[in-house]
Amino acid sequence: MQHKGKEQKNLVKKKEKVNNMTFENTTDIVEKTARQWLKDRGISLMDIADLVxxxxxxxxxxxxxxxxxxxxxxxxxxxxxxxxxxxxIHLDTLAEKGQLEEPLLTMLRTDEGLYGVDEVLAFSIVNVYGSIGFTNYGYIDKMKPGILKKLNNKTSGRCHTFLDDIIGAIAAAASSRLAHQAKDAE
Amino acid sequence: MQHKGKEQKNLVKKKEKVNNMTFENTTDIVEKTARQWLKDRGISLMDIADLVxxxxxxxxxxxxxxxxxxxxxxxxxxxxxxxxxxxxIHLDTLAEKGQLEEPLLTMLRTDEGLYGVDEVLAFSIVNVYGSIGFTNYGYIDKMKPGILKKLNNKTSGRCHTFLDDIIGAIAAAASSRLAHQAKDAE
Amino acid sequence: MQHKGKEQKNLVKKKEKVNNMTFENTTDIVEKTARQWLKDRGISLMDIADLVxxxxxxxxxxxxxxxxxxxxxxxxxxxxxxxxxxxxIHLDTLAEKGQLEEPLLTMLRTDEGLYGVDEVLAFSIVNVYGSIGFTNYGYIDKMKPGILKKLNNKTSGRCHTFLDDIIGAIAAAASSRLAHQAKDAE
Amino acid sequence: MQHKGKEQKNLVKKKEKVNNMTFENTTDIVEKTARQWLKDRGISLMDIADLVxxxxxxxxxxxxxxxxxxxxxxxxxxxxxxxxxxxxIHLDTLAEKGQLEEPLLTMLRTDEGLYGVDEVLAFSIVNVYGSIGFTNYGYIDKMKPGILKKLNNKTSGRCHTFLDDIIGAIAAAASSRLAHQAKDAE
Structure with missing residues (x-):
């Protein structure tokens, strides 16, 4: 149980009531980290909203x-x-710093076409509002508008193998949500 | 626009405000039909709650x-x-009435092991609260507790090839939701 | 066991040796039907090869x-x-003949944006050669080149709600396979 | 093309003929590494065959x-x-060595129930022989027979958050393949 104690110190879970939907309450350490790391990698929420x-x-x-x-x-x-x-993002960062072993390091650094784990992760995001987001994800990934074009600039020295698929997936999921809401509002 | 008019007559879409979460308002014709057809096939929501x-x-x-x-x-x-x-459920019912063509008819009537489209549909349900429901779905499908055992009684003359996977998937998704809520409440 | 006998008459399963890869041997009734129904709906394999x-x-x-x-x-x-x-294809055909109940009939006939079961089915196809086909599927579905444009002609009186996604998915899966083969051949 | 040259030095891709199925030829650096790392983490192929x-x-x-x-x-x-x-396996190993940042480190070390990326990765494996493997994966993950029980021993000081799901997924996929082969052989 000492181990559990250490866990709690690390994760700093706040006590919350079920169904208590106030935005600040549900922002736990995982959400805060996700938002911070997006920012650290140069992504603003407005960049993603542009894709939507x-x-x-x-x-x-x-x-x-x-x-x-x-x-x-x-x-x-x-x-x-x-x-x-x-x-x-953590895998991208480790690749950038050279802190992954081969052949994973080279596959990530070169965004190797047969790797596919980046698409697999992206897919767990696209899915959160159902299958109607699949096509949006694929389309945006090929067209690479806005921030996606910048992320794919291979001369920057950065590794965005996971990030560009993740950003496209968030935009696709947000589009699905928007479509569901619009239909409900008809 | 005439076409649109015809659509609206068929679907009888009610005007709703976005984010208006009252239960009756969001119950549109698709939801009503889904609930009615579950009932018509002998499934109560309590049967599914038992699985959860x-x-x-x-x-x-x-x-x-x-x-x-x-x-x-x-x-x-x-x-x-x-x-x-x-x-x-519609595919199950058509199979029961003999209103599908071969080889689809026999595959559905015998719940053929290599068919797999039933699992594919079930999966779009399991997914709605993320990947943590995958294992619950597989486990319940093998153990067949409660209503799932009844649905698999092959001597009933009914065809439940899709329904049993769908019920298991709803229970798995509800379990994922419950786990997420419990964590938030910690 | 009489039931089993009836099954076998319907499916006309041929005895085959495992790993016997000759094309004619593995063509069973399911494959023959799939190929025939594609043809009946106006799709040649060359149309799909064009998409690849x-x-x-x-x-x-x-x-x-x-x-x-x-x-x-x-x-x-x-x-x-x-x-x-x-x-x-069977669901498309039933919709065309008016042999599905509402609201499924209208959703299929109008290729309703929130239906999504067509994408779910398409996805089980895209997946057969891994996640790298996801983006090809989405891209082709938006661009609608070649046969896909013809299938989306809403004035034909035909219903291709499932078929157009299925064709796009086959092309995406074939593209993934081609990419894997090309890499192996490097 | 210089960039390509560097890639090739790192990955040591062997020239192979397409459709040349000899085992040694298709064993490239990625496959060799995957097999080696399984071994390094204490998994023999016989352990997985036992699960099948x-x-x-x-x-x-x-x-x-x-x-x-x-x-x-x-x-x-x-x-x-x-x-x-x-x-x-790389993520498991980094977690074991404390070389991941929080909160990822704690989530992996404690195999946190809401993490789910392990299931997402497992799923890309289960999928390779279609949807009929879904239920096998879920069942084995709950029952934890054989090697899976050993991997879940939390007192070992090792982190197998990804590995146990991956092993279960390989066994589930192999079971699907076996089922397909058996059917073809009927």
């Missing part, structure tokens, strides 16, 4: 940026999304 | 049936779950 | 149509692909 | 261990399986 706008403007002519941003926030509040973010 | 209890009692000694039932309700409120339910 | 070419020409400048076609054949030889094809 | 036997003996009374082992070998030959193995 790119994907959805054709279906919703009156779409506002604040609606895109709101849906990105909702996706980031999901625990499985936060888990994927911190795992993927 | 079976899966989760070991982790939560004070677990109450009403908590299980509440989480089943939440899963049933998801559109992708409703879509899987009505598609799967 | 569209997706892969940028990565393989010397790509030949026969290589694309070969990989499409390999995808069609997979049982889970055949299962998805016959289930999806 | 546990899962399949009820369906195939004459099942031989060599058949189980053969199907495990086939699963290990898949690139997406190898990718998942080396990524998961």
């Amino acid at each position: 706008y790119f994907l959805q403007k054709r279906y919703h002519p009156d779409l506002k940026m604040e609606t895109c941003l709101y849906n990105v926030e909702k996706v980031l509040a999901k625990r499985e999304v936060q888990n994927a973010i911190i795992t993927g | 209890y079976f899966l989760q009692k070991r982790y939560h000694p004070d677990l109450k049936m009403e908590t299980c039932l509440y989480n089943v309700e939440k899963v049933l409120a998801k559109r992708e779950v409703q879509n899987a339910i009505i598609t799967g | 070419y569209f997706l892969q020409k940028r990565y393989h400048p010397d790509l030949k149509m026969e290589t694309c076609l070969y990989n499409v054949e390999k995808v069609l030889a997979k049982r889970e692909v055949q299962n998805a094809i016959i289930t999806g | 036997y546990f899962l399949q003996k009820r369906y195939h009374p004459d099942l031989k261990m060599e058949t189980c082992l053969y199907n495990v070998e086939k699963v290990l030959a898949k690139r997406e399986v190898q990718n998942a193995i080396i990524t998961g």
Whole structure:
């Protein structure tokens, strides 16, 4: 049980009431870390909201940026999304510092086409609002608008093998959520 | 737009405000149909809550049936779950009436081991609260407690090839939701 | 056991030796039906090979149509692909004939954006050669080159809600296979 | 092209002919590493074959261990399986050495119930022979027969958060493959 005590000190879990939905309460250490690491890697939530706008403007002519941003926030509040973010960014960072063993190091540094674990992680994000996000994810990944183009600049010395798929996946999931909400509002 | 008019007559979509969470408002025709068809096939929500209890009692000694039932309700409120339910039950019913062509008819009637589309549909349900439900789904499908045993009685003349996987998947998803809530409440 | 006898008459399973890879031997009734129904719905394997070419020409400048076609054949030889094809096409056909109940009928006839079961089925196809096909699927579904554009012509009176996703998924899976083969051949 | 040259030096890709199925030829650096790391973590292929036997003996009374082992070998030959193995084991090892940042470190060390990325990776393995492996994976993960029980011994000081799910997934995929082969052989 001493081990458990150490855990609690590390994770600093706050006592919360079930169904208590105030934003600050549900922000635990995992969510805070996920948001911080996105920021540290140069990603703002507005960058992701821009991708949502790119994907959805054709279906919703009156779409506002604040609606895109709101849906990105909702996706980031999901625990499985936060888990994927911190795992993927940590692997990118370790690759950048050369702290992974071969052949993993080279596969990550070169964003090797057959690696696929980046897509697997991205997929656990796309899924949070159902299968209708699959096509948005694939489309944005090929077109690489906005921040995705910057992340794919191979001359930067940074490794964003996981991050670019994760960002595309968050935008795709936020688009699915937006589509569900719009339908409910019809 | 005439086409749109026809759609609306068929689906009888009610105008709803976004984020208006009252239960009656969000119950649209798809949700109503999903709930009705479960009932028509002999499934009560309490049957599914029993499965959640079976899966989760070991982790939560004070677990109450009403908590299980509440989480089943939440899963049933998801559109992708409703879509899987009505598609799967409709295929089961068509197979029962002999209204499918071969070889699909025989594969469904005999719950053929290599068919797998039933698991694929079940999976879109398990996924709604993330990957931690995968193992619950597999476990319950092999153990076949409660209602699942009854559905697998091959002498009934009924075809439940999709339904038994769907019920197991709803119970697994409700278990994942319950686990997430319990963690938040710690 | 009489029931089993009836099954066997219906499925006409041929005795085959394990690992006997001759093409004719492995073509059982499920594969034959899948291939026939694709043809009946106006899809030739060359149409799908064209989509593979569209997706892969940028990565393989010397790509030949026969290589694309070969990989499409390999995808069609997979049982889970055949299962998805016959289930999806059967649902499309029933919708076309008005032989499904509401609200499923309208959702299929109008290819409703929140339905998603078509994507779920497509996904079980994309998956057969791993996660690297996800993005190809999404991209082709948005761009709708070649046969996909024809399938989406809403004025034809046909219902291709499942078929267009299935065709895109076969092309995406064949592209993944081609990428794996090319890498092995380097 | 200089960049490409560097890649090739690191990965030591051997030239192979497409469709050349000899075992030694397809064993590239990724496969070799995956097999070595399994061994280094105390897993023999016979341990995994035992799990396949546990899962399949009820369906195939004459099942031989060599058949189980053969199907495990086939699963290990898949690139997406190898990718998942080396990524998961590397994360386990980094956690064991304390070389991951918080909160990832604690989540991995304690095999936290809501983490889920281990299941996500496992799933990319289960999928290689289709959806019929889902239930085998969930069942074996709950029952923890053989080597899985040993991996879950929390007093060993080792971290097997990813490895136990990966081993279960390989066994589930090998079981699916075996089921497909048996059906073809009927």
